[in-house]
Amino acid sequence: MSQTQYPTLTEDHSAILILDQTRLPREAVMLRLATLEDAAHAIRVMQVRGAPLIGATAAYGVALGLADDASDARLQHVIDTLAATRPTAINLHWALERMRRVLQESALATRRDVAWTEARAIATADKAANAAIGRHGLELLQTMWQGERPINVMTHCNAGRLATVEHGTALAPVYAAHTAGLPVHVWVSETRPRGQGLLTAWELREAGVPHTLLADNAAGLLMMQGRVDLVIVGADRIAANGDTANKVGTYLKALAARAHGVPFYVAAPLSTIDFACPSGDAIPIEERAADELGAGDTPVANPAFDVTPATLISGIVSERGIAQASELGQWKP
Ligand code: MRU
Secondary structure: OOOOOOOOEEEEOOEEEEEOOOOOOOOOOEEEEOOHHHHHHHHHOOOOOOHHHHHHHHHHHHHHHOOOOOOHHHHHHHHHHHHOOOOOOHHHHHHHHHHHHHHHOOOHHHHHHHHHHHHHHHHHHHHHHHHHHHHHHHHHHHHHOOOOOOEEEEEOOOOOHHHOOOOOOOOHHHHHHHHHOOOEEEEEEOOOOOOHHHHHHHHHHHHOOOEEEEOHHHHHHHHHOOOOOEEEEOOOEEEOOOOEEEEOOHHHHHHHHHHOOOOEEEEOOHHHEEOOOOOHHHOOOOEOOHHHHOOOOOOOOOEOEEEEOHHHOOEEEEOOEEEOHHHHHHHOO
16 A cells, blocks of 8 residues: 555545545545535545645635535635534634635636635645655754664654645654654554544554554653653644644643653644634634544543643744744744
8 A cells, every 4th residue: 555545635627536534544445525515524524634634625625616606605605614614623714714815816707717726736735834844853853863762753643644635744754754764663642532543553554654553541651661752743723822732632742741851842834823813722622522432321521622732842843944832923924
């Protein structure tokens, strides 16, 4: 299974093909999305997931939604439908606003073509941003590598190529290190309740990167034992002050990392930074269905994300380099 055999998202004439992530790691199946409803459903049920990939899929969803009617009213309906699919990942809203800006300025007769071109540009830019994150993160890993054992990176959820159009965010430095011949090993946290860590293990295996799966609750022990050199996670939304929402459980890893002196990095493209959001308190946290915990009639709380305060973050890696949370203003567009 090669990475090119199963891209996360690709065009297919007037539709798109996505790798159905609800069927991984059992089977790799490409799914054709041909309508607005297909795209909205795919995001809602997490056939596509991960902040940057959600954004790119939504952009293509706009193009799909304008197939028969490119009017202003239809554009508004298409954007509203896609915006309601998932609340936390800001890349969704970032991509929809970018599509809205460009399409509002284009003539009705050309709008559909412009939508496809802009969606393609968003997907292409995602690949480039993540490749740059990989280069900056590689420099960090090279600096930190002690030489006597592979550098041990812990991650959480899936912020690898499956969460993006290509390369991943948190895993982009790992792939860059692997390609550069820097010995690297990844501690993959299972990420209950949906088990996105299994997606991380699947793609690392596909790429030949050494890795080990662990139960989420084992992370603190491994850090205490000195078996983790640094933690790198992705992000669904970074507030202007650097507070970062990511998959639930990220915050506990950041606390454990601080307690044991393990550097804790967030890797994300600029499209994940919400400069209009002052701090983590203002980030909407998705509450997912109770049945994900498989607890029958027992009352369930199932927040899908948590917020890691900026004070626990050693640095944020974007396509522009590595910054302290307090320095994010320099990246404001
Ligand atoms: O609920 P998911 O699977 O969409 O959550 C994904 C994550 O939390 C990722 O870590 C985050 O989107 C960063 S993806 C590059």
